[in-house]
Amino acid sequence: MDPAYFFQQLVNGLTLGSLFALIAVGYTVVYGIIQLINFAHGEIFMVGAFGALGTWIILGRAEITAWWMLPVMLVGAVGVSVLTALLMERFAYRPLRRAPRLAPLITAIGISVFLQEFVRLFYGPIPNGLQRLVFGDDIPFEFPDAKAAPRFPSIEGVSGGSFVIGGVTLQYAAIFTVVALVLCWIGLYFFVNRTRVGRAMQATAQDPDTARLMGIDVDRIIMVAFAVGAALAAVAGIAHGLQYTNIEFRMGFLAGLKAFTAAVLGGIGNINGAVVGGLVLGLVEVMATAFIPGTFGGSAWKDVWAFALLILVLVFRPQGLLGARVVDRA
Amino acid sequence: MLEVRDLVVSYGRVRAVKRISFAVEQGQVVSLLGTNGAGKTTTLRTVSGLHTPDSGEIWFDGERIDRLPAHKIVQRGLAHSPEGRRIFPRLTVVDNLMLGAFARRDRGAGADLARVYELFPILHERRNQPAGTFSGGEQQMLAIGRALMSRPRMLMLDEPSMGLSPLMMKRIMSTIAELKAEGVTILLVEQNASAALALADHGYVLEVGSIAFDDTGAKLLSDDRVRRTYLGED
Numbered sequence A: 001m002d003p004a005y006f007f008q009q010l011v012n013g014l015t016l017g018s019l020f021a022l023i024a025v026g027y028t029v030v031y032g033i034i035q036l037i038n039f040a041h042g043e044i045f046m047v048g049a050f051g052a053l054g055t056w057i058i059l060g061r062a063e064i065t066a067w068w069m070l071p072v073m074l075v076g077a078v079g080v081s082v083l084t085a086l087l088m089e090r091f092a093y094r095p096l097r098r099a100p101r102l103a104p105l106i107t108a109i110g111i112s113v114f115l116q117e118f119v120r121l122f123y124g125p126i127p128n129g130l131q132r133l134v135f136g137d138d139i140p141f142e143f144p145d146a147k148a149a150p151r152f153p154s155i156e157g158v159s160g161g162s163f164v165i166g167g168v169t170l171q172y173a174a175i176f177t178v179v180a181l182v183l184c185w186i187g188l189y190f191f192v193n194r195t196r197v198g199r200a201m202q203a204t205a206q207d208p209d210t211a212r213l214m215g216i217d218v219d220r221i222i223m224v225a226f227a228v229g230a231a232l233a234a235v236a237g238i239a240h241g242l243q244y245t246n247i248e249f250r251m252g253f254l255a256g257l258k259a260f261t262a263a264v265l266g267g268i269g270n271i272n273g274a275v276v277g278g279l280v281l282g283l284v285e286v287m288a289t290a291f292i293p294g295t296f297g298g299s300a301w302k303d304v305w306a307f308a309l310l311i312l313v314l315v316f317r318p319q320g321l322l323g324a325r326v327v328d329r330a
Numbered sequence B: 001m002l003e004v005r006d007l008v009v010s011y012g013r014v015r016a017v018k019r020i021s022f023a024v025e026q027g028q029v030v031s032l033l034g035t036n037g038a039g040k041t042t043t044l045r046t047v048s049g050l051h052t053p054d055s056g057e058i059w060f061d062g063e064r065i066d067r068l069p070a071h072k073i074v075q076r077g078l079a080h081s082p083e084g085r086r087i088f089p090r091l092t093v094v095d096n097l098m099l100g101a102f103a104r105r106d107r108g109a110g111a112d113l114a115r116v117y118e119l120f121p122i123l124h125e126r127r128n129q130p131a132g133t134f135s136g137g138e139q140q141m142l143a144i145g146r147a148l149m150s151r152p153r154m155l156m157l158d159e160p161s162m163g164l165s166p167l168m169m170k171r172i173m174s175t176i177a178e179l180k181a182e183g184v185t186i187l188l189v190e191q192n193a194s195a196a197l198a199l200a201d202h203g204y205v206l207e208v209g210s211i212a213f214d215d216t217g218a219k220l221l222s223d224d225r226v227r228r229t230y231l232g233e234d
Helices: A003-034 A041-059 A069-096 A102-122 A125-135 A172-194 A196-206 A208-213 A218-244 A251-266 A271-291 A299-316 B040-047 B070-075 B093-100 B109-119 B121-125 B136-148 B166-181 B193-199 B217-221 B224-230
Strands: A162-165 A168-171 B002-011 B014-024 B029-034 B055-060 B078-081 B154-158 B185-189 B202-207 B210-216
Touching: A003 A041, A003 A168, A003 A172, A003 A196, A003 A218, A003 A251, A003 A271, A041 A069, A041 A102, A041 A218, A041 A251, A069 A102, A069 A218, A102 A125, A102 A251, A168 A172, A172 A196, A172 A218, A172 A271, A196 A208, A196 A218, A196 B093, A208 A218, A208 B070, A218 A251, A251 A271, A251 A299, A271 A299, B002 B040, B014 B029, B014 B040, B014 B202, B014 B210, B029 B040, B029 B193, B029 B217, B040 B078, B040 B154, B040 B185, B070 B078, B078 B136, B093 B109, B093 B136, B109 B121, B109 B136, B121 B136, B136 B154, B136 B166, B166 B185, B166 B193, B193 B217, B193 B224, B202 B217, B202 B224, B210 B217
Parallel strands: B029 B185, B029 B202, B078 B154, B154 B185
Antiparallel strands: A162 A168, B002 B014, B002 B055, B202 B210
């Protein structure tokens, strides 16, 4: 076997895995605090990508491609994703806090569909229509139609660029994704373990009633959990846009399911588990596509292998690779 | 300091506390006695805001607190060390203790940390260990220390001697006596009635959600009904 081919697949797998990992953290953090599988989290990732595009249209006048647009878009994407997640928590999940488990789960699926349809129907027509009311036909910010899978802004030095070492192609967008994951992971580690709010989050995850007795406002901690997950999903949204050049309103669905798989794979509730699970899932998917020969090989089967892995983990190691939260109350 | 008036609390359809009233004066140790299911823990959890009462009033320091969320009640100086200790098992001792100071706005937590370590030297020795690795007695010290970290004006202790060895129980009881001597107001729920009443200025006896009778600690210790039911004497 050509070693360069193998290493290329390794790089591709880690890149895809980094994307899964960034989204998976959001599932695991929210689950760790309120034991809710937030199936609408994939849509937070999608909304982030559209938020980045919108920021570019408004602040970049749909033409600036200099590198500094990237942090500007990042702020816009994080803002839109976090706002969406907080509204979702406040108006859809909080009223159901004491309802049977099934109620918020079904609500999550409902919100997922709602957000997809919202973006599909509103993204182009509504902002453009509102501007036409004010400016007439010559509108300053023309939003593309979300139905047509709009192009993501291409950023100089990141989009499309690449270099080759030893026969392995490294795309700048892929490097961006992996570096973003590493930075987010480090940042999250410090946040959770070294800050007051982070420790309050851990306390709430371990025992919410006792956390309240400490003076921790559990509602606030739940909001922080949603916001942290949304911020990382927004970063993933940009990474996705840079890598795949087009974004669409359905992109959150499958990515969300894969990231959920990654979170379960690593042990849901465990942040490091979500990262490891994401990377493993990305590698398995890419390697299976590259190396399984014959009928079952090729990219048509990649989703089958990803979810086959989920089923195997659920059967043989339901607590996940790194182990999940355990009931260890004395 | 704390006054509970006509408190009624239910879990779903089960009425756990039926119109109870009691008071704790500043500097007193007051004990709630009663068998399992008498409503002692429910009463404490309602006072600290974990349950909302059906009716009745709870006053702390001249302020009505029965509609406040739990985290705002701690901020007012009422700490609660819950039944079963409920330490955070995967956090270290020092992190557990510092979470006890979460509600404080001042910068004096360091001094209280030193005081808790003085009270329980073992906590200082093991400050960087995860609390889940501790024995029951050590966890109980941690739970009391954690409650003290909020520098409470009043402390509620739920079954601090539960599951402890006789030696460890003595330590915990003498610590409570020390706290009393320092002037901390304490509401104590305890299975070990003789130890609790020896410390208590006043005691209330709960039976199936109601207060059956109450008296000073010394009088209850010699009361026939108490001796038969709670001290296991004929």
